[in-house]
Amino acid sequence: MVAQLLPHAVLIAFSAAILLPLLWLLRVALTDKTTAYKIPPEWGQASIGNFVEIFTGYPFFNYFINSVTVAIGATVIALPLAAAIAYAFARYNTGGMSLRLVVLSSQMLPPVILVLPLFTLFLKAQLLNSLVGLIAAHLTISLPFLAWLLVAFFDRNIALVEEAARVDGATRLQTFLRITLPVAAPGILAAGLLSFILSWNEFLFALILSGPQTNTLPVGLSSFQTHRGVDISLLSAATICAILPVFVLLPFMRRYLIKGLSLGALK
């Protein structure tokens, strides 16, 4: 009996630790400003007033569009480039292990070290306060990360299938486009979703390199923290709107990532 209950108790405790903040967030988002702060918590009258207000009283919709633009832009540019880099690494061992480490080393630095030079560069190139600049900045994160992730998907199994295609009469480019990419598609899709989420959640670059017209959601969320204090109910409503797309994408990512990592087509 205890042997059965104990694992459940532990799991329930952990689930609660993870889920409670989210549920709390939902509660706060649905209550009015005064009830939101009450301890012990009260439910008060549930309403979607906060959600209406963030879209009407604040440029929240604008933040949302900016985030979508930047995340999709960065992903669309990073994915084919990262695929090509990863392919070169996996198949031709371009630059050897040292080049791979160089690529990875950019990820080892704290992002703040990259932000200052980027700021100076963007200032000269007049890319500050522009979505294009922000997309470029996000590429410094997603490109090396995706390249590393994708190397694993262009493994020996795909190499064998590529050889079959080469003998079948395909050129290297035809092989890459018609065999490698489709076979590795689940992995590439998963990497794409991951890139989208990375960019979507990115705060530091967006805070420093964007301006009022180009703020993304994370920066927008921080603006609810004003000198008059945190408007917790509006912030909660905004946060829920911000994490919703990620919630929708996560199951897909999990599925493709598993599928991608277990391409069971070869004996």
Added chain:
Amino acid sequence: MAEIGLRNLTKVYGQDVTAVDSIDLDVRDGEFMVLLGPSGCGKSTTLRMIAGLEAVTSGEIMIDGDVVNDVDPAERDLAVVFQNYALYPHMSVAGNLSFGLKLRKLPRDEIDRRIAATADMLGIGDLLKRRPRQLSGGQQQRVALGRALVRDPAAFLFDEPLSNLDAKLRAAMRTELIKLHRMLGKTIVHVTHDQVEAMTMGERICIMRDGRIVQVGPPLEVYRNPADTFVAGFLASPPMNLLDARLGGETGLDEVELPPVGLPLLARHKEALQGRAGGAITLGIRPEDLDVEPSAAQHAAMTVTVVAVEALGPEVILVGALPGGQEVSARLESDFAAPAGSEVQLHVDLERLHFFDTDTGRAVTAS
């Protein structure tokens, strides 16, 4: 139609790992050539170099007299069947078959006609819409074969295509490949480590070891006259008995001594062993050349202590120990039985003795 010629072909990996060491081989037009050897002997590397999947370190590969070292694999007009089949996992069986034809921009109806003919020949007509992962190993194997056949290439390269199949299916596919070769008359280079495959399928077999060719010839010829102890030991199961012996007798060349017995030497053996009187020699006896009855015209007897009797059904393998401790295997009639530890007299067919240099392992033959 294609002749394949290898000239001083060498493959070195990295600085000093020589996978293929300066080999010469001519595969005739329409020939079924088997490359046979243990794993790591360089046979697959050789095949991959012929296919163009592996760069040549030095030497030449010729197809119909043209050097193709730098020709792209796509341009060599060869088809490969891989050990793991390497089917395109994202395409249907029909897509797998048509991929090479579409790249060659064949007309749609010609592609359809060829797929239908190939599928019909291999009995995979009802699988055309399936994906590779929905097929059994044997079916995948057929599709891989079909993908090679449908292109009608100049020659086929088989890289251990049967090794992933179960024993029964493998035997069936062996027969099928032999039939296919007879029907198409195309050049085939078939790589395997399975000596049964080599013996049954090859018109000639090329035995490789440590990146070098040890012997090339028709299966029975190689079986009857192995070039060295490696081939003698590799080419049958159970392999040839290789016994440490000494030449002796009055002249030092009258008999081959396996104490306490001395097997008399025939005139042609004496001729071949000229100059080795009294020296050490490795004596080779095939298990089937030993019998409990004196069946051969010229024979000698030796007594062994039974170590084990393996009944295989149609035959019995007797493992016995000579007085000196060396073990011999004998292939006997299925009704043979003897308890372990008992003594059995075995008759040796003297015509069928093989002699190998004890140091080099090379066969000693009359030059």
